Amino acid sequence: MVGRVHPFTFHNPTRLIFGRGQLSALEQEVPRGASVLLVYGGGSVKRPLAGGTSLYDGVLAHLSNVGATVTELSGVEPNPRLTTVRRGVDLCREHGVDLVLAVGGGSVIDCAKAVAVAAASDRDAWDLILDRSLVTGALPLGVVLTHAATGSEMNPISVITNWETSDKRGWSSPFAYPRFSILDPTFTLSVPRDQTAYGIVDMMSHVLEDYFDFTPNTPLQDRWSEGLLRTLVEVGPRLVADLSDLDLRETVMLCGTWAFNGVLSMGREGDWACHRIEHAISAVHDIPHGGGLSIIYPHWMEYVLEAHPARFAQLATNVFGVSALHRRDADVAREGVARLRAFWNSLGAPARLSHYGIGAEALPRIADLSTLRGETFGTVRPLGRDDALRVLERSL
Amino acid sequence: MVGRVHPFTFHNPTRLIFGRGQLSALEQEVPRGASVLLVYGGGSVKRPLAGGTSLYDGVLAHLSNVGATVTELSGVEPNPRLTTVRRGVDLCREHGVDLVLAVGGGSVIDCAKAVAVAAASDRDAWDLILDRSLVTGALPLGVVLTHAATGSEMNPISVITNWETSDKRGWSSPFAYPRFSILDPTFTLSVPRDQTAYGIVDMMSHVLEDYFDFTPNTPLQDRWSEGLLRTLVEVGPRLVADLSDLDLRETVMLCGTWAFNGVLSMGREGDWACHRIEHAISAVHDIPHGGGLSIIYPHWMEYVLEAHPARFAQLATNVFGVSALHRRDADVAREGVARLRAFWNSLGAPARLSHYGIGAEALPRIADLSTLRGETFGTVRPLGRDDALRVLERSL
Numbered sequence: 014m015v016g017r018v019h020p021f022t023f024h025n026p027t028r029l030i031f032g033r034g035q036l037s038a039l040e041q042e043v044p045r046g047a048s049v050l051l052v053y054g055g056g057s058v059k060r061p062l063a064g065g066t067s068l069y070d071g072v073l074a075h076l077s078n079v080g081a082t083v084t085e086l087s088g089v090e091p092n093p094r095l096t097t098v099r100r101g102v103d104l105c106r107e108h109g110v111d112l113v114l115a116v117g118g119g120s121v122i123d124c125a126k127a128v129a130v131a132a133a134s135d136r137d138a139w140d141l142i143l144d145r146s147l148v149t150g151a152l153p154l155g156v157v158l159t160h161a162a163t164g165s166e167m168n169p170i171s172v173i174t175n176w177e178t179s180d181k182r183g184w185s186s187p188f189a190y191p192r193f194s195i196l197d198p199t200f201t202l203s204v205p206r207d208q209t210a211y212g213i214v215d216m217m218s219h220v221l222e223d224y225f226d227f228t229p230n231t232p233l234q235d236r237w238s239e240g241l242l243r244t245l246v247e248v249g250p251r252l253v254a255d256l257s258d259l260d261l262r263e264t265v266m267l268c269g270t271w272a273f274n275g276v277l278s279m280g281r282e283g284d285w286a287c288h289r290i291e292h293a294i295s296a297v298h299d300i301p302h303g304g305g306l307s308i309i310y311p312h313w314m315e316y317v318l319e320a321h322p323a324r325f326a327q328l329a330t331n332v333f334g335v336s337a338l339h340r341r342d343a344d345v346a347r348e349g350v351a352r353l354r355a356f357w358n359s360l361g362a363p364a365r366l367s368h369y370g371i372g373a374e375a376l377p378r379i380a381d382l383s384t385l386r387g388e389t390f391g392t393v394r395p396l397g398r399d400d401a402l403r404v405l406e407r408s409l
Numbered sequence: 410m411v412g413r414v415h416p417f418t419f420h421n422p423t424r425l426i427f428g429r430g431q432l433s434a435l436e437q438e439v440p441r442g443a444s445v446l447l448v449y450g451g452g453s454v455k456r457p458l459a460g461g462t463s464l465y466d467g468v469l470a471h472l473s474n475v476g477a478t479v480t481e482l483s484g485v486e487p488n489p490r491l492t493t494v495r496r497g498v499d500l501c502r503e504h505g506v507d508l509v510l511a512v513g514g515g516s517v518i519d520c521a522k523a524v525a526v527a528a529a530s531d532r533d534a535w536d537l538i539l540d541r542s543l544v545t546g547a548l549p550l551g552v553v554l555t556h557a558a559t560g561s562e563m564n565p566i567s568v569i570t571n572w573e574t575s576d577k578r579g580w581s582s583p584f585a586y587p588r589f590s591i592l593d594p595t596f597t598l599s600v601p602r603d604q605t606a607y608g609i610v611d612m613m614s615h616v617l618e619d620y621f622d623f624t625p626n627t628p629l630q631d632r633w634s635e636g637l638l639r640t641l642v643e644v645g646p647r648l649v650a651d652l653s654d655l656d657l658r659e660t661v662m663l664c665g666t667w668a669f670n671g672v673l674s675m676g677r678e679g680d681w682a683c684h685r686i687e688h689a690i691s692a693v694h695d696i697p698h699g700g701g702l703s704i705i706y707p708h709w710m711e712y713v714l715e716a717h718p719a720r721f722a723q724l725a726t727n728v729f730g731v732s733a734l735h736r737r738d739a740d741v742a743r744e745g746v747a748r749l750r751a752f753w754n755s756l757g758a759p760a761r762l763s764h765y766g767i768g769a770e771a772l773p774r775i776a777d778l779s780t781l782r783g784e785t786f787g788t789v790r791p792l793g794r795d796d797a798l799r800v801l802e803r804s805l
Contacts, residue, residue, distance in 0.1 A: 017656060017659075018428065018659055018663075019428065020426075020427060020428025020429065020430065020431055021427055021428060022424060022425065022426050022427070022434075023424075023425040023427070024422075024423075024424040024425065025421070026420075026422055027420075028418060028419075028420040029418065029419040029420065030416075030418050031416060031417055031418070031419070031675070031676065032414065032415065032416025032417060032676070033416065034416065035416055038418075229656075230656045230659060230660065232640045232643065232644065232660055233636070233637060233640050233660060233663050233664055233667065236633075236636030236637070236639060236640055237632075237633050237636050237637075239636070240629070240632030240633050240635070240636045241629060241632070241633075243632060244628045244629050244632055247628065248628065260413060260625075260626045263413075263414055263626060264626065264628055264629060267414075267629050267675070268629055271629065271672075276667075276672070279427070279663070280427065280428070
């Protein structure tokens with residue numbers, strides 16, 4: 014017999030600081046007198062929290078306590094734009110920034126990662142995103158997380174959109190790991206129902222993208238993937254029914270981080286076709302990533318499951334409790350897809366592109382964008398441009 | 410509702426290099442021209458592997474390729490001794506060592522950790538072990554793992570025995586994380602059946618020590634703990650039936666590392682009473698740690714389970730599939746204990762202290778040693794000296 018899981022290296026250097034009241038850790042993590050670029054989004058961080066002060070004010074107070082000077086990059090978009098990254102790089106140069114601090118969700122962190130690596134380079138940010146081998150360093154990056162979804166707080170991955178070319182690109186670099194991430198679930202209490210649901214869809218998708226492949230001999234990764242999914246299947250509906258439940262916020266926040274920090278993908282190839290197609294959609298239509306995944310993922314599963322029915326049946330049985338007794342794997346698998354779709358819909362996540370006003374006429378362009386360089390993508394069943402179009406048509 | 414899992418920081422800086430053929434990574438990890446202290450045990454690393462050369466020869470060849478000079482600390486004991494640590498520290502000083510490389514299992518790594526921190530200090534190693542706040546640095550530490558058991562390859566924990574005082578002490582320090590660990594399951598192929606079984610008991614015990622506590626709101630940690638245990642319950646019997654199965658070796662090796670690298674204990678208090686009692690046993694009787702745990706753990710469970718029956722019943726149901734229908738938690742829990750004991754015995758691990766020739770007359774001294782400073786220990790049910798004696802008596 015041969016050991017067959019692919020050789021891998023796991024090295025995640027992020028310091029995860031988790032729990033209520035942990036914001037004060039900023040005073041240990043930010044060097045005294047540092048010049049900090051504070052990166053945030055549309056201003057929700059300025060809303061008062063339960064205690065009366067806002068997260069923004071709390072962060073500034075801790076930074077002030079260590080004598081840091083603060084420059085602000087605000088207005089980071091939900092699908093963060095290259096133009097915003099470039100603005101941040103200019104601010105870093107102008108103010109001699111030595112720490113980038115992202116206060117927000119995945120978009121803010123992704124933007125901050127691109128700023129951090131580009132500010133340490135002579136190259137333009139887009140050059141680095143297109144060719145990660147050009148990345149040779151980064152400013153230190155810290156995170157205060159306000160939304161449980163992307164896992165960006167503990168991974169080296171970022172997604173940036175170039176609107177000039179309708180190109181939404183995922184990229185990663187070992188230099189892009191946050192040095193520290195502060196996760197206090199109370200900061201997620203004001204996330205509205207739809208964003209909460211999309212976050213859960215996003216983290217489940219991250220698990221699924223690595224779960225569906227042909228890598229043999231991954232029982233531990235499988236049990237942990239299924240365990241994380243089952244945790245979300247258990248707590249998700251309770252959370253969208255009571256958004257103020259901090260226990261559930263805490264669990265979902267922890268799940269989001271561990272869904273996509275490298276543990277579940279150890280030695281696996283993964284597939285990632287759905288993320289590719291969703292990025293193509295949201296490079297043209299500015300829709301929430303989790304909403305797009307909720308639509309595409311089940312249709313993709315139905316389109317490809319005959320290529321590897323045992324694996325899809327395993328999800329159905331081990332996560333959704335579908336009986337496999339006296340049944341073909343593919344039938345068990347299809348029942349699992351239906352259960353997954355119904356689960357996401359029950360949280361309030363959409364099932365059809367029409368939810369976002371996207372019609373048949375938009376699909377050929379999206380299919381083109383998903384295979385910009387004519388390549389196939391995915392591993393369970395490699396997809397070309399016409400396959401992408403077919404998955405999109407099923408999703409109308 | 411309140412978020413109740415204890416605040417925690419997770420930061421594991423070890424670079425885990427996993428898979429067949431990864432030994433050559435030494436040439437990336439060891440700096441050119443380094444002075445290396447090579448730490449190993451009784452010489453099993455010098456036995457030829459399937460390819461004809463030994464692991465020892467392979468390591469020396471890679472070190473030679475990067476121009477490293479090598480000093481050897483060999484003969485590290487199964488329960489590594491303070492005297493050996495001191496010998497290693499002397500060698501580090503004498504030869505200007507700048508990297509400690511442990512090639513072996515948990516004992517060799519634990520010894521190398523103590524050498525690495527003591528060589529960077531003016532203090533004697535035992536002072537540092539008794540008071541970890543005195544540890545202020547360490548020589549860089551690398552690992553080539555040859556036995557799946559303790560998890561020492563990816564945690565900051567070490568256990569050293571001072572035979573002069575019959576004191577076996579666990580200690581840890583953030584400085585004691587290995588910088589890198591190379592895990593090639595082919596290096597575990599020659600581990601005999603009993604050591605293989607003890608390793609599985611040891612890693613399962615690490616999971617259980619954190620699983621049994623009163624920390625609320627830990628569903629993800631629970632599902633992952635149960636998933637790792639179920640993986641070992643599935644593959645363990647197959648591996649002891651065919652020790653040459655590399656797929657199973659691979660799975661068990663991965664489980665050993667992730668059982669005890671900080672992930673499953675996130676935010677948890679844990680209990681750790683059984684490790685305390687087992688350390689007291691093996692500070693007097695030089696028995697295998699996993700063998701001692703296999704005896705003590707089920708008896709401890711029976712002794713304390715009425716203090717928290719729901720938790721023990723959860724193990725029974727979620728790991729061993731014991732039905733909870735129409736039954737009291739404590740009864741479900743007891744059936745789970747019986748299943749755990751039977752499982753370990755089926756691997757060849759012992760159930761009674763008599764297996765090692767330990768009789769009633771030895772127990773008072775062991776009970777004394779488990780509460781050297783008169784303190785109680787454990788959290789599910791805090792134990793004093795007489796409780797320890799009672800658990801030991803049940804284990805005769």
